[in-house]
Amino acid sequence: MSSGHSHEHGSAEGLRAAFFLNLAFTFIEIAGGFWTNSVAILTDALHDGGDCASLGLAWYLQKLSRKQPDAGFTYGYGRFSTLGAVITSVVLIAGLSVMLWHALERLMHPQEVYAPGMIVLALLGLLANGAAVWKTRHGTSLNERMVSWHLLEDVLGWGAVLLGSIAMSLWHLPALDPLLSILIALFVLWNVGRNLRKVGAVFLQRAPASFDVAEFQRRLTTLPKVVSSHHAHTWTIDGEHHVLSLHVVVQNDATRDQIVEVKRQIKSECGEEFEHVTIDVELAGESCLDCHQ
Ligand SMILES: [Zn+2]
Ligand SMILES: [Zn+2]
Ligand SMILES: [Zn+2]
Known part of the structure; x- marks a missing residue:
């Protein structure tokens, strides 16, 4: 905490x-x-x-x-x-x-x-x-x-x-x-x-200048068990301390340890400047809570 x-x-x-x-x-x-x-x-x-x-x-x-x-x-x-x-x-x-x-x-x-x-x-x-x-x-x-x-x-x-x-x-x-x-x-x-x-x-809540969110999402797909990601939102509190929230879809057979590892890797991919990283893990095929379809 x-x-x-x-x-x-x-x-x-x-x-x-x-x-x-x-x-x-x-x-x-x-x-x-x-x-x-x-x-x-x-x-x-x-x-x-x-x-x-x-x-x-x-x-x-x-x-x-x-x-x-x-x-x-x-x-x-x-x-x-x-x-x-x-x-x-x-x-x-x-x-x-x-x-x-x-x-x-x-x-x-x-x-x-x-x-x-x-x-x-x-x-x-x-x-x-x-x-x-x-x-x-x-x-x-x-x-x-x-x-x-x-x-x-x-x-x-x-x-x-x-x-x-x-x-x-x-x-x-x-x-x-x-x-x-x-x-x-x-x-x-x-x-x-x-x-x-x-x-x-x-x-105006622009993404942090040093952070490329599309490139970041592309890198995430190379992590083991990760299928895709969506609802990636990022902004900066004062230009030095950043916030990120993200939905990540993992394969259905991902174990507890593998999911924990995915979250840990995402956090470390973000870097030191991100102080508030919120990750919502979805299993493949699960309907997204934030998508009204
Ligand atoms: Zn969204
Ligand atoms: Zn926090
Ligand atoms: Zn979602």
């Missing part, structure tokens, strides 16, 4: 570190904004405040996803982690849209910026967000990967500010800053879209 089910999910440690790094940097930005009297920096502090809320939520949902199954959530809480990926991507897409809008506006009406102050802040931003990316680099869940893309967006953003402000303090290139912003926004949007497709596949 429950002894064979480990519902251990990815570590939430990286998300916690990213949350506190972001929180600390938000306070630095607020102080820096008042110190330099810069509206741009205060606006970005607001953006980072939003990031803190999003990161905190991702961290909370990742921790929640480790909870053991109970009577209410019999498959466990894995989907709560995937929900975190949805929320992070919505926040990220909204942020990127605002960034694109401002960048296009700036491109049409270039403004002078105070380059030396930007260099200092860009270095601090690179340090804080770079450390957060480093802390979350081992995450395997869609939730953690989406957070990594969010943090990478911030790193690239500050990298662009740094390059842009260095270039702008040497030459007169006011269009460089918005151009870099647009390139980064498009690059991150592309990758968020890719990850969002995977999240969508999880919620």
Whole structure:
């Protein structure tokens, strides 16, 4: 029973570190904004405040996803982690849209910026967000990967500010800053879209990406005493832990030991990622309980 089910999910440690790094940097930005009297920096502090809320939520949902199954959530809480990926991507897409809008506006009406102050802040931003990316680099869940893309967006953003402000303090290139912003926004949007497709596949109960159910059923027919299989259904709880149910038809003269062996082989054919494998054994000629014919 429950002894064979480990519902251990990815570590939430990286998300916690990213949350506190972001929180600390938000306070630095607020102080820096008042110190330099810069509206741009205060606006970005607001953006980072939003990031803190999003990161905190991702961290909370990742921790929640480790909870053991109970009577209410019999498959466990894995989907709560995937929900975190949805929320992070919505926040990220909204942020990127605002960034694109401002960048296009700036491109049409270039403004002078105070380059030396930007260099200092860009270095601090690179340090804080770079450390957060480093802390979350081992995450395997869609939730953690989406957070990594969010943090990478911030790193690239500050990298662009740094390059842009260095270039702008040497030459007169006011269009460089918005151009870099647009390139980064498009690059991150592309990758968020890719990850969002995977999240969508999880919620729409698509078969696990690494699992070919037709090929799997073909392999089953090579097992001793197996005639055929039908009603093969598979989906994934969170992209990392999968579910499979299957009706397998065995020859009429199959013994108890042979049937047990067939079930054991099917389970091992599935692989480690399948935590819930349900097999209905039918004898050849027996009518199927799920076929209304
Ligand atoms: Zn079916
Ligand atoms: Zn189970
Ligand atoms: Zn059946």
